Amino acid sequence: MDDETPLRWTDEQLKRRRQRNIALALLLGGLVVFFFVVTIAKLGGNVANRPTYGAIDVIDAPQDFGHIA
Amino acid sequence: MSDSSITTGKAIGSQTMPDFGMAAPADYFELLKPRVMSLVIFTGLVGLVVAPGTINPIIAFTALLCVAIGAGASGALNMWYDADIDLKMARTANRPVPSGRVTAGEAFGFGITLSVGSVLTMGLVVNWVAAGLLAFTIFFYAVIYTIWLKRSTPQNIVIGGAAGAFPPMIGWAAVTGTVSLESIALFLIIFMWTPPHFWALALFSSKDYAAAGVPMLPNVAGERETRRQIMIYSLLLMPITALPVLLGFAGAIYAGVTSALGLGFLVFAFRVWRDREGEYKTAKHLFAYSILYLFLVFSVLLVEQGFGLAAPFASVVKL
Numbered sequence: 001m002d003d004e005t006p007l008r009w010t011d012e013q014l015k016r017r018r019q020r021n022i023a024l025a026l027l028l029g030g031l032v033v034f035f036f037v038v039t040i041a042k043l044g045g046n047v048a049n050r051p052t053y054g055a056i057d058v059i060d061a062p063q064d065f066g067h068i069a
Numbered sequence: 070m071s072d073s074s075i076t077t078g079k080a081i082g083s084q085t086m087p088d089f090g091m092a093a094p095a096d097y098f099e100l101l102k103p104r105v106m107s108l109v110i111f112t113g114l115v116g117l118v119v120a121p122g123t124i125n126p127i128i129a130f131t132a133l134l135c136v137a138i139g140a141g142a143s144g145a146l147n148m149w150y151d152a153d154i155d156l157k158m159a160r161t162a163n164r165p166v167p168s169g170r171v172t173a174g175e176a177f178g179f180g181i182t183l184s185v186g187s188v189l190t191m192g193l194v195v196n197w198v199a200a201g202l203l204a205f206t207i208f209f210y211a212v213i214y215t216i217w218l219k220r221s222t223p224q225n226i227v228i229g230g231a232a233g234a235f236p237p238m239i240g241w242a243a244v245t246g247t248v249s250l251e252s253i254a255l256f257l258i259i260f261m262w263t264p265p266h267f268w269a270l271a272l273f274s275s276k277d278y279a280a281a282g283v284p285m286l287p288n289v290a291g292e293r294e295t296r297r298q299i300m301i302y303s304l305l306l307m308p309i310t311a312l313p314v315l316l317g318f319a320g321a322i323y324a325g326v327t328s329a330l331g332l333g334f335l336v337f338a339f340r341v342w343r344d345r346e347g348e349y350k351t352a353k354h355l356f357a358y359s360i361l362y363l364f365l366v367f368s369v370l371l372v373e374q375g376f377g378l379a380a381p382f383a384s385v386v387k388l
Contacts, residue, residue: 016093023094038194041127 092175096165100148100176101141101183108363109140109236115367116240116255119318119374124244128195132243135191136236138183139203143232145180146211149173151219154281160274180211191243199242206235220282223289226271230263231256237367254312261309262363264302265338268295269356272341273349292346299355303338307331310366319370322378326369334362 009017040047113136117129124132148155148166152173155161165171171179184207192200214229222228234256241252268286271278272295275287287295310327313319337355344351372378 013091016091019093020097023097038127038131041125042194044125 091169092165092171096170097179099165100145100171100179101138102144102147103141105144105233106137106140108360109233110137111364112255112259112367113137113236113240115371116237116242116252117244118240118371119237119251119255120241120244122244129243132191132195132199132240135187135195135199135203136239138187139191139207140236142180142183142187143207143210145176145183146207147215149176149180150211150215152176154220154283157281158274158277160277184211195243196246198246198248199239202235202239202242202248206232206239209235220284223284223286225284226267227264230260230267233263234259251313251316251318254309254316257309257312258306258366259363261302261306262359265299265306265334266356266359266363268299268302269341269352269359271295272352273356296342296344300338300342303334306334313370318374320373320378322373323369327366330362330365333358 110133113133117124117132148164151161152164152166155164156167161167166173166176184204188200188204188207191203210229210232214225214232218225218229237255237259238248238252241255242248271285271287272292275285275292278285279288286298290298310331311324314324337351337358340351341355
């Protein structure tokens with residue numbers, strides 16, 4: 001084999017690269033779930049008490065649109 | 070060139086082998102020093118449970134996860150920097166970096182990424198006091214202990230032991246957002262426990278450390294002095310272990326159990342002190358017992374607080 005010949009990944013290396021990729025995918029998926037759960041935990045009861053401005057239940061409320069006209 | 074071709078390699082016999090890409094996920098996990106991590110998680114949990122106040126279980130879990138990842142990051146940075154001496158010691162020669170399964174650069178990047186990730190997550194999710202303590206712990210272990218003290222002084226593990234003593238303080242800070250006398254007492258127990266624990270190991274591993282050029286106490290001051298220092302630190306450990314009772318956050322069960330455990334510790338330390346040079350059976354016994362000791366001391370605190378059994382010591386003995 002001369003120095004110019006590009007080397008190939010061995011089967012063992014390809015197998016380990018695949019294992020690393022799977023581990024990384026699981027880790028990233030886990031982090032997404034983890035940060036979602038933590039966000040909900042941090043918000044706590046405030047999830048239910050969020051501001052309702054613009055929500056469907058306040059559309060019928062009297063509003064002043066004079067500044068638009 | 071396809072994505073599965075590489076252009077560098079090193080000659081091994083008649084074959085040219087690639088010099089990277091051999092790490093399996095398990096090798097990265099090994100970089101985290103999982104056995105050390107388990108003790109860190111446990112002492113951090115005790116700090117969380119013993120601290121006054123309440124904490125959302127998910128936030129508590131996050132705090133412990135950050136402590137675990139931060140400790141693992143310290144381990145990875147330690148293995149990155151110490152690969153040269155790890156290679157010379159039988160106990161550590163098969164670690165991922167010296168064995169070549171993970172490159173030094175990969176270990177460094179892994180350690181830094183986990184350090185930043187764990188500290189930021191701790192700060193954003195738990196609180197910034199706990200995050201600051203975690204950052205300092207990682208810095209202390211990776212820079213103060215690994216890079217500076219370990220190769221320069223036989224007092225390396227006395228001062229460096231602080232890094233392993235911070236987790237209960239971090240757990241406490243996760244709940245209270247503060248550092249208090251009680252959490253410092255938990256810190257001191259591990260801090261004072263570290264020298265007899267590691268010097269017992271150093272006694273029967275002194276040849277390894279000498280070969281690697283690490284100035285452990287037996288190599289620098291001799292076995293006799295090391296055995297004497299083990300006895301002194303063991304004696305100092307006893308009143309320190311009683312601090313939770315004196316500060317009022319541990320009760321009669323803790324006082325009774327830790328007194329018995331302490332007596333056992335002194336017996337093992339005494340046997341090491343009186344043992345002849347070149348005899349390491351007693352040192353091995355002390356090393357094993359010291360792990361059990363710390364685990365049980367913190368377990369009693371956990372059980373007392375977790376199950377509401379912390380009757381004040383004074384009320385039990387009618388002081």
